[in-house]
Structures are given as C-alpha cells and as structure tokens.
Amino acid sequence: MQATHDDIFKTLGDPTRRAIFERLARDGEQTVRALTDQSGVSQPAVSKHLGVLKLAGLVRDRPEGRLVYYSAEPQGLAPLIDWMSFYGAFWRDRFDRLENLLDRMDQ
Amino acid sequence: MQATHDDIFKTLGDPTRRAIFERLARDGEQTVRALTDQSGVSQPAVSKHLGVLKLAGLVRDRPEGRLVYYSAEPQGLAPLIDWMSFYGAFWRDRFDRLENLLDRMDQ
C-alpha cells in the first residue's frame, strides 16, 4: 500500500501529471472538470492521471454527488523526502563541508 | 545549461538510471565498466544512461586514458531540492531534523 520512491519518481516523471499534482498542492481541492479545463488534455486523460497519482498515494478523492474533488495528499511525498535526505542533502552536505575544507586549505 | 526539475524527474524516473546515480552517490567515482558489471544491462545501455544523467547535470565524467570515471555532481539535485522545498513544505521540518541529525553524527 505504501508507495515507494520508485513509484513517486515514475508518477511525477510525467510533466502533465506532475502539473496536476502541483496545481492541487498549490490551489487546494479541485474537481476533475476544473483540473481538465487548464490541463491541455482531455477529461479521460486527466482521470487517468488522477488514478495514477492516487495509486502513488499523492492525492485523495472526495466524491460528492456527480462531482469528485481531488486534493494533494501531504504524506504522499514522504518517500521522496526520505530518498532526498539520503542522496540529496546528506551527500551534498558532506560535499559542501569538504569544499569548505579545501577552500580553507587553499588559503 | 542549468537543468530544470522537469529534467531531473524524467531522468530519475527510470529505475536503472536512478540506480546508477545512487551507486555513484553512495560509493563515489566509478568507471563505466564497474557500473556496467552490476547494472544488469549492457555497456552501451549504461553509457546511454550516463549521457542522460550528464545532460541533466547529475553526473560529471573524468576521462583518463581509455577509462572514463563518472561521479555524482554535487549541485545536480539542487532543482529537485528547490521543488521539494515548495511542494513538500509540509515535510520540511522533518527534513531539517534529519539533516541536523546527520550533522551531529558527523562530529
């Protein structure tokens, strides 16, 4: 059930899909129609992207009558955060310190 | 020249390619051969992945005779970090705490 960073990377790798997620994260809950109107693709395409985002744990849906409201799932990015913590910050941080050390040795 | 988070996501979206990057980030500089031997794909495939990673600013190469050493590029993940800072705001606290932990572990 818990998505892996592999799922997250694949899911966010598509620009159209990531744009949908970004919109939800920025502007909050939206219907499929609202998302479709500014997506540049058809409504079925948007529905499919939302399905993928949901499988990856990045969005949740709240049906209300014939409308379905989607919103960003905050915890969805956790696996990516974890990955970044290791391969991003962790490693960059060490490199920065090394660079600083080398800079100081140069002087 | 500066890669966008779009490039980064697309580049790291492929598991094989991301595994190569992870290996470089973890274990440091490697030749194409070394990377190939544990990648599960052919040498040309690895070379192609390295080319994509290099275009995305995630790795650098250092030719030495007939060997080419590749290493992770320190600043390569910066666009992704920026993106996360915005869309992963919810988790930034946790992110910071982990960074601090790693800092303390270093000393």
Added chain:
DNA sequence: CAAAAACATAACTCACCAGTTATATATTGG
C-alpha cells in the same frame, strides 16, 4: 422525467525510449 453534465472505463493508436547487437575509435599491455 428528459436532457445535460460529471466522471470513469474501455478500446485503440502512436510516439518515445530503454534495451539490444554491431561497430568504430582510442588506449593499454604483453
């Protein structure tokens, strides 16, 4: 209640890209 609107799913197409093998180029070692 009929028409329209919202969404999802099915069925299909098409382009892209990750993989392959083959090969060219360059460098090292015996």
Added chain:
DNA sequence: CCAATATATAACTGGTGAGTTATGTTTTTG
C-alpha cells in the same frame, strides 16, 4: 606492434504508456 580492453555511437526493435474517441453510469437541473 598486435591483441585485448574500454567506451561511445549507430541502427534497429519492442514494450510501455500517454493520448485519443466512444460509451456507460450516476447525478443534477430545468
């Protein structure tokens, strides 16, 4: 200097997945 090794590139193939249109289901509206 010849054989072997390292890498990159070219040319091709196949699978995947993002897009489409068509349609079914449900719900709202007039």
